[in-house]
Amino acid sequence: MSKKVYIETLGCQMNKSDTERIFGILGDIGYEKIEEAENADLLIINTCSIRAAAENKAYSYLGVWGKWKKSKPELKIAMCGCVAQHTKESLFNKAPYIDLIFGTHNIAELPELLSKLDSQEKVYSVLQTPYESNGEFSIIREKGISAWLPIIEGCDYFCTYCIVPYTRGRQRSRKPEDIIKEARDIANEGYKEIILLGQTVDSYGKDFNDENINLANLLRELNKIENILRIRFVTSHPADITDNLISTVKELDKVCEYFHIPMQSGNTEILKQMRRGYTREDYITLVEKIRSQMPDVGITSDFIAGFPRETEEQFEDTLTIVEQITFDHCNTAAYSPRKRTPAAVWKEQLPQDIKKKRLNLLNEKVKQSTVKSNEKYVGRVLEVLAENYNEKEGNIILNGRTRNNKIVHFPGEKSLIGQLVNVEIQETSVWCLQGQIKSS
Numbered sequence: 001m002s003k004k005v006y007i008e009t010l011g012c013q014m015n016k017s018d019t020e021r022i023f024g025i026l027g028d029i030g031y032e033k034i035e036e037a038e039n040a041d042l043l044i045i046n047t048c049s050i051r052a053a054a055e056n057k058a059y060s061y062l063g064v065w066g067k068w069k070k071s072k073p074e075l076k077i078a079m080c081g082c083v084a085q086h087t088k089e090s091l092f093n094k095a096p097y098i099d100l101i102f103g104t105h106n107i108a109e110l111p112e113l114l115s116k117l118d119s120q121e122k123v124y125s126v127l128q129t130p131y132e133s134n135g136e137f138s139i140i141r142e143k144g145i146s147a148w149l150p151i152i153e154g155c156d157y158f159c160t161y162c163i164v165p166y167t168r169g170r171q172r173s174r175k176p177e178d179i180i181k182e183a184r185d186i187a188n189e190g191y192k193e194i195i196l197l198g199q200t201v202d203s204y205g206k207d208f209n210d211e212n213i214n215l216a217n218l219l220r221e222l223n224k225i226e227n228i229l230r231i232r233f234v235t236s237h238p239a240d241i242t243d244n245l246i247s248t249v250k251e252l253d254k255v256c257e258y259f260h261i262p263m264q265s266g267n268t269e270i271l272k273q274m275r276r277g278y279t280r281e282d283y284i285t286l287v288e289k290i291r292s293q294m295p296d297v298g299i300t301s302d303f304i305a306g307f308p309r310e311t312e313e314q315f316e317d318t319l320t321i322v323e324q325i326t327f328d329h330c331n332t333a334a335y336s337p338r339k340r341t342p343a344a345v346w347k348e349q350l351p352q353d354i355k356k357k358r359l360n361l362l363n364e365k366v367k368q369s370t371v372k373s374n375e376k377y378v379g380r381v382l383e384v385l386a387e388n389y390n391e392k393e394g395n396i397i398l399n400g401r402t403r404n405n406k407i408v409h410f411p412g413e414k415s416l417i418g419q420l421v422n423v424e425i426q427e428t429s430v431w432c433l434q435g436q437i438k439s440s
Contacts, residue, residue: 005031006040008061011048013197013234014168015081017148019046022080022107024138029111033140038068042076042114047083049163051336055083059095066097076100076117080107082167086340089124103127104168108137145387145418147191151179151218152198156206157237159264160275161304163338164199173204176213180221187227192418193385194222196233202240216248223252229420230385230403234260238286239277250293257294258405261286262302266321267314270307274343280321287325298404300329305362306355307335309348315358322365328373328405330366334359367430374428377406381438384408384423386416407432 005026009019022044023033034040043065048054062077069075078100079091085103092098102113103126116123141147154169155162183194196218198204205213215233222231231254238261249255261283265271268279278286290297303318322330334355337344384400389412391397398412400421409432410423423435 002030002032003041004034004039005042005044006034006037007044007046008037009046010054010057011046011050011081013148013195014150014153014199015046015048016142017150017197018081018104018107020139020141020148021137022046022110023140025107025110027140028138029114037065041074042078044078044080047079047081049082049086049167049338051333051338053336058083062095062098066095069097076114078102080104082163085126085167086163092122092124099123101126141186141189141191145191145385146193146195147186147189148197149179149182149186149194150174150197151215151233152201152204155199156203157200157277158275160273160342161264161307161335161338161344163341166340168199171198171200171203171207173207173213176218176221179218180225183222183225183228187225190418192228193230193232194228196222196231198233199235200237200240201233202236202242202245206240214242214244216242216244219248219252219255223254228254231255232258232405236261238263238283241286241290243289246290246293256298256403256405257296258298258300258403259290260300260302263321264302264304265307265310265314266303266318267310268317270310270314270317273309274304274307280317283321284325296404298328298402298406299325300331300405301325301327302331302333303362303366304333304335305358306350308343308346308350310350310358315361318362319365322362322369325369326373327366327369329370330362332359332362332366370430371428374406374430374433377425377433378428379425381422381424382406382408382433382435384410384421386412386419386421388417389414402433408435409433410435410437412437 007019009015037043045058045061047058065077076099077097079098080102084101099117100113100123105127106125113123113125152171152173154171155165156171158165186194202215204215236259263283264274264276266280287299382402384402386398386400389396389398395411396414397409400408408423422438424438425433425435427434
């Protein structure tokens with residue numbers, strides 16, 4: 001009888017992609033993927049350390065699982081992901097019910113690590129040197145229309161608030177031929193959309209000594225793959241969005257007109273202290289350049305409220321930039337100190353109540369921006385890739401996305417899932433557009 005494994009995944013798309021690879025690796029050695037944690041022989045928490053709340057959520061899951069282990073001592077519990085990568089072996093003292101800890105750099109060693117559990121009580125394996133190759137991992141992907149495809153891991157920017165370079169390592173690009181092979185596999189498995197992943201996805205190829213290896217040229221090759229309808233990429237760093245990339249996105253029929261470009265602050269001095277490498281004016285110029293070539297392009301961003309030393313006037317610059325640019329959406333968070341990062345030890349930390357107040361103000365401004373962005377599509381016909389459906393009062397409501405990443409709800413048949421549909425937009429809300437299929 002096969003052993004059963006359940007994985008709880010927290011955090012970013014890269015973690016979700018890692019989980020698909022972990023399921024594949026475990027499937028090769030006889031484990032069965034299940035959806036109910038209570039029935040598992042092996043429980044894995046794939047953790048995120050971008051903010052304290054994400055770490056606390058991981059420990060909450062582990063606490064529940066630890067109680068299960070008391071009545072089921074043969075249950076194995078493992079921790080992986082970014083928390084595991086930067087947490088010392090002393091975690092076993094904090095959570096003695098954990099059997100295995102492994103980091104972001106040694107997923108491929110999981111079969112060997114599990115075999116060690118048969119002969120020893122605890123196993124800890126966190127490599128400090130990232131693996132050089134992705135290897136030939138088996139992958140058990142989530143069912144659906146879209147598939148994750150990591151093309152670069154790690155980050156070389158070392159922003160003063162960010163733990164990613166310490167948990168994911170310096171940037172490492174995959175070979176173009178490996179990416180193209182995996183993309184073809186994705187197409188053959190029936191997926192219709194590929195989402196290219198990287199902490200700084202537009203930095204792809206910079207670590208190769210070959211100027212022809214870059215995101216724009218990779219997109220050109222991927223655009224040739226049959227049966228793939230759309231290609232997206234996330235997340236972009238403003239400093240690495242080139243004129244060549246912008247024109248390539250505009251030109252290629254399968255590549256969606258969408259950029260997720262974290263800005264983090266609207267104030268140039270705060271951006272300097274964050275070590276972001278651009279000014280407020282640089283960011284505005286970049287957005288104007290993209291929109292001049294693609295007026296309907298989707299542009300989303302990330303912002304931090306309450307960064308150390310941030311004054312009220314500097315925070316006001318963040319509010320005004322959201323209004324000025326009219327982002328399609330923004331992810332927001334109050335600043336959360338991360339161990340090993342420079343900003344975490346600065347004396348000028350802001351009180352929680354101020355950070356919370358600023359976050360609330362920022363969220364309201366983002367809401368207004370999103371509503372304004374959505375309203376301009378009322379009355380227009382947009383191309384939507386139908387992704388899934390819900391049933392409401394006996395009716396089938398399809399859900400999909402436009403090329404510029406707007407979520408659209410519209411009535412239709414299940415048979416349309418995986419197809420491109422023209423939808424006339426009739427209503428909007430903060431989170432989505434609603435419409436009806438436009439007859440040809």
